[in-house]
Amino acid sequence: MRLRAEHIEWRVHGHRLLDDVSLTVEPGETFGLVGPNGSGKTTLLRVLAGLRRPKVGRVLANERPMRAMRRHEVARTIAFVEQQADTLDRLEARQAVALGRTPFLSPLRPWSAQDDAIVDRALADVGMQSMADRLWHTLSGGERQRVHIARALAQQPSALLLDEPTNHLDIRHQLSILTLVKQLPVTVIIALHDLDQAMDCDRIGVMDGGRLVATGPPRDVLTLERLRRTFGVHATLLDDPDEDRPILRFRHAL
Numbered sequence: 001m002r003l004r005a006e007h008i009e010w011r012v013h014g015h016r017l018l019d020d021v022s023l024t025v026e027p028g029e030t031f032g033l034v035g036p037n038g039s040g041k042t043t044l045l046r047v048l049a050g051l052r053r054p055k056v057g058r059v060l061a062n063e064r065p066m067r068a069m070r071r072h073e074v075a076r077t078i079a080f081v082e083q084q085a086d087t088l089d090r091l092e093a094r095q096a097v098a099l100g101r102t103p104f105l106s107p108l109r110p111w112s113a114q115d116d117a118i119v120d121r122a123l124a125d126v127g128m129q130s131m132a133d134r135l136w137h138t139l140s141g142g143e144r145q146r147v148h149i150a151r152a153l154a155q156q157p158s159a160l161l162l163d164e165p166t167n168h169l170d171i172r173h174q175l176s177i178l179t180l181v182k183q184l185p186v187t188v189i190i191a192l193h194d195l196d197q198a199m200d201c202d203r204i205g206v207m208d209g210g211r212l213v214a215t216g217p218p219r220d221v222l223t224l225e226r227l228r229r230t231f232g233v234h235a236t237l238l239d240d241p242d243e244d245r246p247i248l249r250f251r252h253a254l
């Protein structure tokens with residue numbers, strides 16, 4: 001799915017949280033959204049997910065204005081893993097993942113073996129199949145995060161939006177989730193704080209003060225000057241001996 005934002009502005013109590021943001025993410029692309037705290041990444045993801053409907057600007061999903069789409073239609077095509085996702089206290093992990101199938105169910109299309117298979121696959125993809133029967137409140141922060149990601153995968157979306165999905169994860173699960181989402185044949189927009197992880201995206205966008213100040217291939221965008229200006233850090237670039245890709249080494253805050 002092609003996701004396009006055109007001249008989005010989002011204001012809260014007179015503060016402009018998004019300022020003339022335009023962006024096109026192509027089908028199958030993995031697009032990283034980076035920027036300092038409070039730069040507008042979450043706000044932009046919420047707009048792209050259809051949870052916020054801007055008065056100025058518009059979002060198009062495969063060239064269709066999202067404003068014209070019904071909520072369940074959006075839920076069938078776009079999955080969003082939020083940073084502070086809901087607690088699901090009385091549910092088992094498997095039931096929480098099964099919620100991802102809700103937009104597809106109706107009296108004419110009840111739960112089926114196919115839904116079971118999709119849920120099993122999503123649990124396996126995030127390495128949670130052995131904890132499928134565990135109650136939500138018994139799961140660790142990282143395990144809950146993996147269940148949220150599995151719920152989004154169970155939606156089988158055309159676009160997957162993730163807000164700092166690796167936050168609570170140990171390094172092994174960070175890498176496996178990032179590898180997994182990159183391999184998915186769907187459009188992925190992922191907000192990341194780890195700029196080295198962002199280097200593996202197809203393209204990245206840099207948010208700064210509610211504006212999208214740069215987009216492009218990671219190494220073109222994450223220049224030392226950009227790191228200084230937007231992130232307020234002095235960094236150097238090191239060569240990775242195993243791959244044709246630089247490694248960022250952060251020296252100090254400016």
Ligand SMILES: Nc1ncnc2c1ncn2[C@@H]1O[C@H](COP(=O)(O)OP(=O)(O)OP(=O)(O)O)[C@@H](O)[C@H]1O
Pocket residue numbers: 012013015017035036037038039040041042043044207
């Ligand atoms: N409801 C609100 N009312 C007032 N200000 C808000 C509201 N929601 C967000 N903001 C402000 O908007 C700005 C952008 O917030 P947002 O959560 O989009 O940033 P972010 O880039 O995702 O930050 P972080 O990296 O810290 O998660 C912040 O300054 C935040 O305090």
